[in-house]
């Protein structure tokens with residue numbers, strides 16, 4: 001009912017093209033009886049007049065006589081391209097061939113004049129109008145769908161680009177260029193907001209010829225409360241800044257940059273207002289459509305996410321670099337300190353020894369005991385300093401990696417430990433070890449530290465056996481140095497690799513607590529890991545990995 005009422009109010013412009021004035025009059029009268037539409041009726045007695053009328057203004061419906069109709073339709077098509085007008089052809093003859101031909105020319109319907117009644121004419125007009133409307137709706141829907149698909153695809157592409165950029169600058173650069181292309185806007189910029197109320201244009205993509213705003217610091221007291229509104233997700237779309245009724249100061253501000261229309265969406269990072277994504281039209285006013293506003297808003301969300309990710313990554317990289325720097329500084333300090341301490345320490349030891357030798361008769365037993373303690377302390381200090389030096393040298397005195405035969409390096413380590421091995425009666429066994437790429441002197445030291453610990457922490461109630469083997473894993477070699485010594489309680493298995501961490505008193509097992517920290521550093525420099533597995537009272541297995549040579553080379 002409502003629809004009928006609305007249609008009744010609609011006025012259709014009808015063009016009647018027929019050389020017979022009586023016929024034209026019949027159609028006019030028939031149409032005046034229509035209860036659906038009212039009509040403004042234009043009449044033409046031939047095709048040429050009809051075309052001239054069409055050229056002035058396209059009618060909503062055309063009623064055309066079959067005689068003039070074919071030619072009229074041909075020329076109408078030539079004049080306007082394939083016309084999408086509701087056309088009803090009226091014919092005197094019942095001839096299917098003609099009917100087909102006029103339909104091909106774009107007519108929606110045809111009626112036999114002899115059978116025509118006012119109702120059938122109105123019905124034909126209704127049907128033609130309705131059919132055209134349906135076709136137009138369908139076309140519109142298809143266009144919208146295609147646009148929607150194109151937008152979704154573009155959105156996905158831009159999002160991907162934004163996500164792939166890991167640096168804020170790159171993200172913003174991508175955002176402005178892509179959005180400018182997408183919206184076909186004259187200027188797209190990113191306005192970064194600072195805590196003090198000011199802001200700066202940090203990225204811009206602008207059509208050549210318009211003012212460049214990039215780098216401008218903007219503090220605008222004209223809109224003091226705008227931040228809060230944007231923080232709540234407000235979108236500001238102005239189709240024509242001159243007629244939008246905005247404050248004069250704001251208008252003057254926009255005029256400086258030739259802005260005729262603007263679209264502003266907030267870029268929120270987590271829940272604070274990071275900045276604004278702004279599109280300007282400078283060539284003239286522009287009605288921003290909903291889909292554009294939605295798209296810009298979604299992109300601003302994506303920018304916010306990408307920026308958060310980049311910020312996290314930047315923070316992490318900064319922390320890593322800072323840690324690396326402070327580690328390097330510490331190492332340099334340890335190196336310099338231990339190196340410089342050696343000289344005065346040598347003096348202390350030498351003078352103590354001189355004191356002991358030259359004053360042997362003049363000193364009492366207690367003085368000798370004190371000197372002995374002092375010498376002992378100085379000796380321990382020397383080993384501490386030497387161990388610390390070797391720890392700090394792992395990274396400061398590194399050699400370049402080269403192919404090294406681990407059996408050979410183990411042989412060197414064993415030769416260095418010859419006396420301790422003989423004294424302990426250790427039996428060292430194992431299969432030949434592989435060739436790896438590494439630093440020969442550091443790997444020798446690694447073997448030496450592990451074997452010397454196996455000797456030091458042996459169980460004196462049984463003969464010491466040390467087994468050294470390596471097995472090939474997927475990407476690396478796994479080395480094992482196994483002993484049947486005193487073993488390690490499970491809660492200490494990580495701690496022992498830290499600097500100065502020892503589990504025993506000096507009197508029981510001498511040492512500085514640096515040996516395993518050096519091992520860890522060497523292994524890590526070679527891209528591997530080191531750990532221990534142990535059964536207290538039965539023995540320990542120290543494992544470490546070194547990258548497989550072929551893989552390391554490739």
Ligand code: ADP
Nearest residue numbers: 453454457487496502503511512513514515516
């Ligand atoms: P240090 O040998 O100078 O004490 P390390 O850093 O080489 O220092 O070793 C740290 C601690 O790990 C040792 O004090 C010892 O308690 C334990 N440890 C190392 N190797 C072994 C081992 N083969 N068997 C048992 N305990 C060990």
